[in-house]
Amino acid sequence: EKTKTSFFGKLNKAVAGKSKVDDDVLDNLEEVLVASDVGVDTTLKIIKGIEARVAKDKYVGTEELNEILREEIARLLSETNSGEDVEFTIPKDKKPYVIMVVGVNGVGKTTTIGKLAYQFKKQGYKVVLGAGDTFRAAAIDQLQIWADRVGIPIIKQQMGSDPASVAFDTLSSAVKNDADVVIIDTAGRLHNKINLMNELSKVSRVMQKVVPDTPNDVLLVLDGSTGQNAFEQAKQFTKATNVTSLAVTKLDGTAKGGVVIGISDQFKIPVKYIGVGEGIEDLQVFNKYEFVDSFFSNK
Amino acid sequence: MFDNLSEKLDKALHVLKGHGQITEINVAETLKEVRRALLDADVNFKIAKEFTNTVKEKALGQDVLTALQPGQLMVKLVKDELTQLMGGDVEGINLSGDPSVVLMSGLQGSGKTTFSGKLASYLKTKKTKKPLLVACDVYRPAAVDQLHVVGDQIGVEVFSDRGNTDPVAISKAGIAYAKANGHNVVIIDTAGRLAVDEEMMNEIANIHKAINPQETLFVVDAMTGQDAVNTAKAFNDILNFDGVILTKLDGDTRGGAAISIKSVVNKPIKFIGTGEKMDAIDVFYPARMAERILGMGDVVSLVERA
Ligand SMILES: Nc1nc2c(ncn2[C@@H]2O[C@H](COP(=O)(O)OP(=O)(O)OP(=O)(O)O)[C@@H](O)[C@H]2O)c(=O)[nH]1
Ligand SMILES: Nc1nc2c(ncn2[C@@H]2O[C@H](COP(=O)(O)OP(=O)(O)OP(=O)(O)O)[C@@H](O)[C@H]2O)c(=O)[nH]1
Ligand SMILES: [Mg+2]
Ligand SMILES: [Mg+2]
Numbered sequence: 001e002k003t004k005t006s007f008f009g010k011l012n013k014a015v016a017g018k019s020k021v022d023d024d025v026l027d028n029l030e031e032v033l034v035a036s037d038v039g040v041d042t043t044l045k046i047i048k049g050i051e052a053r054v055a056k057d058k059y060v061g062t063e064e065l066n067e068i069l070r071e072e073i074a075r076l077l078s079e080t081n082s083g084e085d086v087e088f089t090i091p092k093d094k095k096p097y098v099i100m101v102v103g104v105n106g107v108g109k110t111t112t113i114g115k116l117a118y119q120f121k122k123q124g125y126k127v128v129l130g131a132g133d134t135f136r137a138a139a140i141d142q143l144q145i146w147a148d149r150v151g152i153p154i155i156k157q158q159m160g161s162d163p164a165s166v167a168f169d170t171l172s173s174a175v176k177n178d179a180d181v182v183i184i185d186t187a188g189r190l191h192n193k194i195n196l197m198n199e200l201s202k203v204s205r206v207m208q209k210v211v212p213d214t215p216n217d218v219l220l221v222l223d224g225s226t227g228q229n230a231f232e233q234a235k236q237f238t239k240a241t242n243v244t245s246l247a248v249t250k251l252d253g254t255a256k257g258g259v260v261i262g263i264s265d266q267f268k269i270p271v272k273y274i275g276v277g278e279g280i281e282d283l284q285v286f287n288k289y290e291f292v293d294s295f296f297s298n299k
Numbered sequence: 300m301f302d303n304l305s306e307k308l309d310k311a312l313h314v315l316k317g318h319g320q321i322t323e324i325n326v327a328e329t330l331k332e333v334r335r336a337l338l339d340a341d342v343n344f345k346i347a348k349e350f351t352n353t354v355k356e357k358a359l360g361q362d363v364l365t366a367l368q369p370g371q372l373m374v375k376l377v378k379d380e381l382t383q384l385m386g387g388d389v390e391g392i393n394l395s396g397d398p399s400v401v402l403m404s405g406l407q408g409s410g411k412t413t414f415s416g417k418l419a420s421y422l423k424t425k426k427t428k429k430p431l432l433v434a435c436d437v438y439r440p441a442a443v444d445q446l447h448v449v450g451d452q453i454g455v456e457v458f459s460d461r462g463n464t465d466p467v468a469i470s471k472a473g474i475a476y477a478k479a480n481g482h483n484v485v486i487i488d489t490a491g492r493l494a495v496d497e498e499m500m501n502e503i504a505n506i507h508k509a510i511n512p513q514e515t516l517f518v519v520d521a522m523t524g525q526d527a528v529n530t531a532k533a534f535n536d537i538l539n540f541d542g543v544i545l546t547k548l549d550g551d552t553r554g555g556a557a558i559s560i561k562s563v564v565n566k567p568i569k570f571i572g573t574g575e576k577m578d579a580i581d582v583f584y585p586a587r588m589a590e591r592i593l594g595m596g597d598v599v600s601l602v603e604r605a
Contacts, residue, residue, distance in 0.1 A: 034344045037524040040335060105547060105575065106408030106520065114440075136575070137412075137448035138441040145440035159448075188575075190550040223408065227341030227524025229552040250407065253493040255526035278407070278438070 021054050021065055029069075033258065037227050042262035046072050076265040077288045088119040088285060090181055091216070096174040098182045098207060098214040100132075100167075102200060102241060103221035104233055105188030108249035108275055110139065112221055113183050114146030115283035116273070121150055125180040130170030131156035132163040132203065133187040143185050149280060153177075163187070163199065164206040171210035184215070191236030200241045219272065221247045222263070225255035234263045243267075249275030252282070326358050329373055333593070340553030340592045343528045346562045354380050381589035384558055389582050390542065390567040392418075394428070396513040398477045400485045402470075404503055404534055405518035407491030410546035410572055412442065414518055415488040416449035417572065417580040422484055423455060431482035433473030434459035435466040435506065436490035446488055453577050456482070466490070466502060467509045474510060487512070494533030504537050515540040516569070519556065521548045527556035528563045535564040546572035549579065553592050 026047055033043040049072040050065075090097045099116075101109045110133070117127045129147050131154055133139035140156050147154035155170040167184050174182045186203065189196035207214045220243040222230050237243050246264070248257045251274050264271055271286040330351045337347040358376055393399065401418065403411040415432055422428040432450050434457060436442035443459045450457035458473040470487050477485045489506065492499035507515060517531065517540045534540060543564075545557055548571045557568060568583040 031344055034338060035525050037341075037526070040338050104522070104550065106410065108408065136445075137452070138445035141441035141444045142439075190547065192551045193549075223520070223522070225406065225520075225524060225526050225530075226522045227552075227556070228339055229341070229522040229550065232551055250493075252495075253406070253526070254495055254529045255524065259524065 021050065021061075025065070026051065029065075036256035036258035038256075038258035039228050039231070039262050042076070042258075042265065045076070045262075045265075049075070073261055074288055076261050077271070077291070088116070088123060090120070090125065094216050096128075096171070096179045096182045096211065097216050098171065098174075098184070098211060099217040099219055100184045100186065100200075100204065100207075100215035100241070101219045101221060102186050102237055102243070103188065104190050104223075107188070107221045107223040107226075108247075109133075109188065109221045110142050110146065110185055111278065112219075112247050112249060112273065112275055112283065113143065113185050114150065115275070115280055117146070117152055117181075117183055118150045118280050119283060120181050121152060126178065127152045127181045127183065128170060128174050128177070128179045129154040130166055130182060130184040132166050132170075132184045134159055134161045134163050134166060135187040139185070139187065164203045167203050168206050168210060171207055171214065175210060191233050191240075197236060197240040200237075204241060217245055218243045219245050219247055220269070221249060222260065224248045224251045224257035224260075224275075225253060226259065228259065230259045231263060231266070234267050234269070238267055238269070243269055245270055245272040247271070247273040247275065248286070252276045323359065326355055326373070330355055333377055336593055337555060337558075340555035341522075341524050341527070341559075342555035342592065343525055343559035343562075346528070346559050349562075350380070350384070350558070377593065378586075378589050381558065381592065382586045385561050385585035385588055386567045386583075389584065390569055391582075392422075392569060393513045393541065394422075394426070394484065398431075398474065398483045398485050399514065400474060400487065400510055400512040401514045401516060402487045402507060402510065402512040402538075403489055403516055403518055404538055404540065405491060405544075406493065406520070406530060407439075409491065409518045409520045410544070411491065411518045412436070412445050412449065412488050413575065414516075414544050414546060414570070414572055414580070415446065415486045416453055416455075416577055418570070419450075419455040419484075419486050420453040420577045421580050423453065428484045429482050430455050430484040430486055431473065431477045431480070432457045433470060433485060433487045435469050435473075435487055437464045437466055437469070438490045442488075442490065449577070456480075467505050470506050470510050494530045500533070500537050507538055514542065516542050516544050517560075517566070518544040518546060519560065521545045521554040521556060521571075522550060522552040523556040525559075527559045531560040531564050535566065540564075540566060542567050542569035544568075544570050544572065545583065549573045553594070554588065555592050557588050558592065 030043055030047055050068055053068055101113055103109050120127045131140045131143045144154055155173050157166050218241045220237050246269055248260050251257050260271055274284050274286050276282045334347050334351045354377055403415055405411050419430040419432055422430050432446055432455055434443045434446045447457050458476050460469050463469050474485050515538050517534050543560055543566055545568055571581050571583050573579045573581055
């Protein structure tokens with residue numbers, strides 16, 4: 001909440017005492033957006049959009065700025081986000097529906113899996129987790145605790161075992177037990193490590209031996225406090241694994257998560273979820289209108 | 300994103316080439332690109348602005364030495380300024396206590412637990428210390444197990460008290476255990492926390508007060524964006540920490556957060572993390588970081604080629 005108020009506060013300051021959008025306001029706005037990790041390119045894109053509107057409408061009062069800005073940002077997100085989703089759903093025609101969760105180290109993959117599993121279970125789905133992070137110290141124990149909290153089974157092997165083999169076991173078990181949703185955890189990996197990125201392709205390939213066309217969803221988790229490097233993460237993970245959706249975590253802090261606007265725009269990948277805490281309930285379905293509104297509400 | 304940086308600087312520096320003196324006109328374009336580079340590298344926007352202003356003042360009116368092209372002079376100015384901003388000499392860790400107590404702090408997932416292990420291993424092998432790791436994260440699922448696995452990997456003892464949910468009590472008990480068992484360094488791992496989480500910030504303030512550590516370290520992910528200044532400031536306000544640890548520098552982030560943090564709290568960056576393994580720890584070199592942030596490697600070679 002603090003995040004959004006301060007953004008709005010700054011925006012208000014940017015337009016304070018001005019009756020129309022002039023260069024000064026746009027300069028200040030640029031600062032506000034850059035300071036929110038939106039990035040220079042995307043910021044310039046947004047500003048250009050606003051300038052175009054100002055040129056077209058001749059006069060734009062600061063009152064209207066919020067509205068225009070809201071539209072501009074929503075437009076960048078709109079191609080990939082329907083924006084109407086309010087519930088945690090999975091397509092009905094795919095069973096089991098397999099989600100593989102990927103991302104760099106420490107962004108919140110395992111925690112997001114726990115929260116997501118909880119939501120799916122609440123919807124009545126039969127969920128199973130796969131402990132595909134066989135590398136990090138106690139990663140398996142961590143996922144086990146989440147599975148226990150949610151009350152669902154977990155398929156795991158020893159630390160150091162082959163993640164592809166764990167994924168294979170998990171999907172086999174899911175098929176045998178008629179599960180609806182499978183969520184596979186993976187070890188954190190930096191996107192510039194080619195071997196580790198290739199490992200993800202291998203995990204996917206092995207899954208396809210059990211259930212064709214899986215994983216159905218590759219969820220890339222981004223830390224909301226990450227800066228411009230998130231672009232490179234999106235780029236490299238997309239290359240290695242055909243990322244189909246994004247989750248942005250840690251938005252309960254002061255970080256703005258603005259980088260996601262540019263990523264969603266550039267890679268045409270929808271943001272599906274946002275993490276807003278460490279508790280089991282602290283996951284929300286991303287709603288672009290709420291996201292954009294949260295920037296400008298709170299007058 | 301970063302690919303076209305050197306290209307742009309090349310163009311900008313081209314403006315300077317051939318002039319005998321740096322003037323308002325030929326410096327503007329270059330500094331605009333430098334500022335842009337800093338922002339792309341996640342340097343805080345305010346600090347990027349201050350920085351380019353300082354460089355501009357230093358640059359203006361400078362005669363170009365016969366041996367140097369203006370572009371080279373600018374590159375040198377920018378790099379020197381950045382290096383200076385990032386800290387002078389390499390600073391070690393204060394081990395004057397008996398035992399010396401090191402307290403870890405930072406946001407969730409920044410790398411505290413991993414770095415606790417790396418530091419313990421470093422002190423054990425390079426400084427012939429006998430460290431003890433203390434598990435004070437009572438929240439994160441399997442945090443205590445994680446530290447135990449790490450301790451096993453490096454052959455360092457881990458103190459934990461699984462039934463206990465009070466990190467202040469655990470930290471004190473850990474230090475007492477260290478004294479009784481001949482450990483001369485105690486490294487306290489704590490839970491990740493957000494700077495805006497008052498309760499959790501109070502908790503770490505209480506740990507800090509109770510154990511009075513020789514060394515309080517703020518562990519931060521090198522990929523952090525503009526928010527780095529807020530977080531660093533908030534932790535510093537509460538803990539007045541002694542140094543910063545920059546993790547995950549094995550990635551391709553430019554790591555501009557380093558300058559932002561240094562500028563805002565003026566505390567040395569002591570170590571960097573360069574991988575997940577226990578030996579992936581290095582002391583911090585300001586000049587290298589300056590080069591990394593600006594992609595100087597590219598720029599310097601460009602100027603030399605020109
Ligand atoms: N405040 C906050 N903390 C979060 C959120 N999501 C995850 N965390 C915390 O971030 C830290 C790292 O989370 P993990 O789920 O272990 O991250 P990971 O991506 O699985 O990490 P690795 O497997 O080590 O790469 C933990 O302390 C989590 O409790 C969130 O939305 N808000
Ligand atoms: N590539 C790389 N990964 C790192 C580095 N340091 C830590 N990690 C990884 O980052 C993730 C998080 O590290 P942790 O040590 O668990 O972080 P933490 O700050 O203790 O996390 P919380 O206790 O949840 O707040 C793990 O996957 C680590 O392996 C580093 O320097 N490079
Ligand atoms: Mg994990
Ligand atoms: Mg930890």
